[in-house]
Amino acid sequence: xxxxxxxxxxxxxxxxxxxxxxxxxxxxxxxxxxxxxxxxxxxxxxxxxxxxxxxxxxxxxxxxxxxxxxxxxxxxxxxxxxxxxxxxxxxxxxxxxxxxxxxxxxxxxxxxxxxxxxxxxxxxxxxxxxxxxxxxxxxxxxxxxxxxxxxxxxxxxxxxxxxxxxxxxx
Numbered sequence: 001x002x003x004x005x006x007x008x009x010x011x012x013x014x015x016x017x018x019x020x021x022x023x024x025x026x027x028x029x030x031x032x033x034x035x036x037x038x039x040x041x042x043x044x045x046x047x048x049x050x051x052x053x054x055x056x057x058x059x060x061x062x063x064x065x066x067x068x069x070x071x072x073x074x075x076x077x078x079x080x081x082x083x084x085x086x087x088x089x090x091x092x093x094x095x096x097x098x099x100x101x102x103x104x105x106x107x108x109x110x111x112x113x114x115x116x117x118x119x120x121x122x123x124x125x126x127x128x129x130x131x132x133x134x135x136x137x138x139x140x141x142x143x144x145x146x147x148x149x150x151x152x153x154x155x156x157x158x159x160x161x162x163x164x165x166x167x168x169x170x
Contacts, residue, residue: 050167094135104121119162129150
């Protein structure tokens with residue numbers, strides 16, 4: 001029977017704490033980039049849109065995304081911490097790709113105010129998140145599970161994006 005070594009916070013040294021902070025900051029930075037386009041559009045263009053019935057109040061998005069980015073950062077750290085794993089580098093590259101796609105979506109949807117183009121991009125983001133989860137699962141199951149709320153939220157955001165595009169096309 002194979003023994004799995006559990007991550008123990010008590011075994012983390014200064015290097016690991018710095019790395020954890022780095023990964024969380026990196027993920028949150030993707031959110032900051034996206035919010036640079038989101039915040040100005042929310043008080044202007046976004047208020048002119050017909051929104052889907054299931055659209056939550058806009059005040060919910062900030063706290064939800066902040067929590068999701070923190071979970072992403074912890075997941076990335078857990079994969080980074082498994083330094084002996086051969087596929088760690090590819091997993092972290094895919095992680096970086098999905099972070100970039102996340103920031104790009106806000107640029108397309110809010111910055112360019114193009115829900116159709118953003119819908120195409122968010123489909124790519126969903127695939128990149130799924131790919132990240134698969135890569136992470138082979139290294140750290142916990143890291144993959146930490147991304148479940150993220151992929152569910154982006155799936156919901158895809159529904160919102162599609163519905164906004166359909167309701168406002170014309």
